[in-house]
Amino acid sequence: MGMTDTPAASLRLPSVDALLSCAPVQALAALHGRRPVLAAVRTLLDEARGSGVVFDEAALPDVLSSRLAARQAIGLKAVYNLTGTVLHTNLGRAPLADEAIQAMVAAAGASAVEFDLAKGRRGERDAHVERWLCELTGAEAALVVNNNASAVLLALNALANGKEVPVSRGELVEIGGAFRVPDVMRRAGVKLIEIGTTNRTHLKDYAEAIGPKTGALMIVHPSNYAIQGFTGKPAPAEIAAVAHEHGLPFIDDMGSGALIDMAALGLPAERTVQQALADGADIVTFSGDKLLGGPQSGLVVGRKDLVEKLRRNPLKRAMRLDKVMLAALEATLVLYDDPERAVQRIPSLRLLTRSAAEIRALAERLVPGFAAAVGDGFAVSVEDCQSQIGSGALPVDLIPSAALVARPVAAKGKGRALTRLAAALRGLPRPVVGRLADDALWLDLRCLEDKAGFAAQLKGLGL
Ligand SMILES: *Cc1c(COP(=O)(O)O)cnc(C)c1O
Numbered sequence: 001m002g003m004t005d006t007p008a009a010s011l012r013l014p015s016v017d018a019l020l021s022c023a024p025v026q027a028l029a030a031l032h033g034r035r036p037v038l039a040a041v042r043t044l045l046d047e048a049r050g051s052g053v054v055f056d057e058a059a060l061p062d063v064l065s066s067r068l069a070a071r072q073a074i075g076l077k078a079v080y081n082l083t084g085t086v087l088h089t090n091l092g093r094a095p096l097a098d099e100a101i102q103a104m105v106a107a108a109g110a111s112a113v114e115f116d117l118a119k120g121r122r123g124e125r126d127a128h129v130e131r132w133l134c135e136l137t138g139a140e141a142a143l144v145v146n147n148n149a150s151a152v153l154l155a156l157n158a159l160a161n162g163k164e165v166p167v168s169r170g171e172l173v174e175i176g177g178a179f180r181v182p183d184v185m186r187r188a189g190v191k192l193i194e195i196g197t198t199n200r201t202h203l204k205d206y207a208e209a210i211g212p213k214t215g216a217l218m219i220v221h222p223s224n225y226a227i228q229g230f231t232g233k234p235a236p237a238e239i240a241a242v243a244h245e246h247g248l249p250f251i252d253d254m255g256s257g258a259l260i261d262m263a264a265l266g267l268p269a270e271r272t273v274q275q276a277l278a279d280g281a282d283i284v285t286f287s288g289d290k291l292l293g294g295p296q297s298g299l300v301v302g303r304k305d306l307v308e309k310l311r312r313n314p315l316k317r318a319m320r321l322d323k324v325m326l327a328a329l330e331a332t333l334v335l336y337d338d339p340e341r342a343v344q345r346i347p348s349l350r351l352l353t354r355s356a357a358e359i360r361a362l363a364e365r366l367v368p369g370f371a372a373a374v375g376d377g378f379a380v381s382v383e384d385c386q387s388q389i390g391s392g393a394l395p396v397d398l399i400p401s402a403a404l405v406a407r408p409v410a411a412k413g414k415g416r417a418l419t420r421l422a423a424a425l426r427g428l429p430r431p432v433v434g435r436l437a438d439d440a441l442w443l444d445l446r447c448l449e450d451k452a453g454f455a456a457q458l459k460g461l462g463l
Contacts, residue, residue: 013045013055024061032068040067079431080454084401084444086351087391089176091433093289093296095347095447097335100294100328107327126311128326132333136259137273137284139301143311144288144329145319149179151285151298152253156188158313159249159283159306160215166193168201168233171220175255175392181220190215199227203234206242217243221255223392236271240280249282249306255392257286257299260339265353268389268397273301282306288325290391293346294332295325351447352389352399359445360384360402366445366455370404373458377417378406387446404443414439421463428457 029037048055081091116123133142174180185192195205243250263269288297343349363382371380386398408417425432434443
């Protein structure tokens with residue numbers, strides 16, 4: 001190392017105990033815990049020993065404080081979802097209503113999740129949401145599990161374990177990578193009988209597939225893909241009639257499962273859960289965090305005797321919904337007591353029905369601040385764009401919107417400039433997630449409601 005005569009820099013280092021006993025370090029231990037403070041102090045001393053640099057004891061509290069804050073920062077951060085996909089699975093799908101958030105906070109401690117307060121004895125976990133699901137959909141019974149994938153697995157296992165279930169080849173879909181209808185059926189102990197073709201399946205295909213081993217008929221919402229041209233499949237009510245003629249339950253996996261008429265809101269039409277039940281489905285499964293706008297959950301509504309079979313299945317216990325999610329779901333369902341209020345209060349519905357004109361006006365207000373923040377390297381403008389519903393709603397169903405767009409000015413190194421800008425936006429205290437397309441960064445403002453918070457932190461964009 002250096003030319004110093006000092007035998008070792010470590011001779012000048014204070015002891016761990018001495019450092020730990022000083023008041024500012026004690027305060028950090030109270031805040032972050034003694035063990036991580038001790039480990040951080042040891043690391044700092046080791047670094048000083050290794051580098052030979054004189055240990056700066058006065059700076060210790062600040063250095064420790066920032067290291068511990070970084071170490072213990074919560075990684076699951078709130079973000080601004082400006083991707084243009086409203087129900088973005090990687091960004092947590094439906095943002096929850098204030099009412100749902102308050103209910104989650106209230107239920108977080110000890111709460112009457114499985115306790116009947118009127119009778120003073122054990123209660124039914126799903127009762128809080130079952131009464132709402134029944135009232136809103138007209139179903140006889142309901143239950144909830146962790147997500148719709150579990151709901152489908154549970155329904156198949158409870159109703160058709162060891163039996164055959166015919167499904168149209170056009171509905172053997174993959175949703176979000178890991179949920180593949182044939183795999184889920186196998187895991188449920190059900191034998192898939194493929195019927196029809198990719199583009200066309202007829203009623204007689206269902207009828208002909210039914211035999212002594214058939215356990216149920218099932219239809220699956222194709223969700224994230226569309227086939228066009230020479231296509232066709234029977235109406236759900238016709239399939240239900242065939243199932244019932246043979247005494248079989250009819251399962252409808254709706255995917256999103258809207259509770260209100262989306263077309264009346266100016267959105268792409270989506271069959272409602274009420275419609276599925278009216279069409280004769282005995283069991284309907286759908287997600288809580290897609291179009292419904294609630295927390296991650298899988299909702300099952302339908303015939304009482306069949307729902308009871310699902311409830312008694314051991315898988316139900318393994319898939320049960322947490323109390324905090326139950327509280328959020330109940331509060332979200334309560335908002336549907338008045339559909340107009342649901343659209344105003346449930347963020348996903350509110351955001352999906354925002355007009356392009358309103359979004360453009362917001363973009364016009366924010367564009368000067370954004371242009372100043374990204375600097376001279378980018379040409380910034382407000383442009384029309386198209387939002388997507390996301391989470392299994394058809395990618396072809398687009399909703400007009402408006403975006404802040406940043407295009408690199410220099411002809412060379414565009415890709416690098418855009419990657420840097422996107423990274424800087426993601427590095428903000430509340431990360432901003434946009435979309436890169438056509439040599440530009442797009443921030444679709446459909447999902448931006450906290451415009452003050454967004455504008456305020458832009459000043460710190462370190463480009
Ligand atoms: C999304 C979807 C699922 C899976 O639901 P999760 O709530 O994501 O588990 C299952 N079936 C269909 C048709 C879907 O669209």
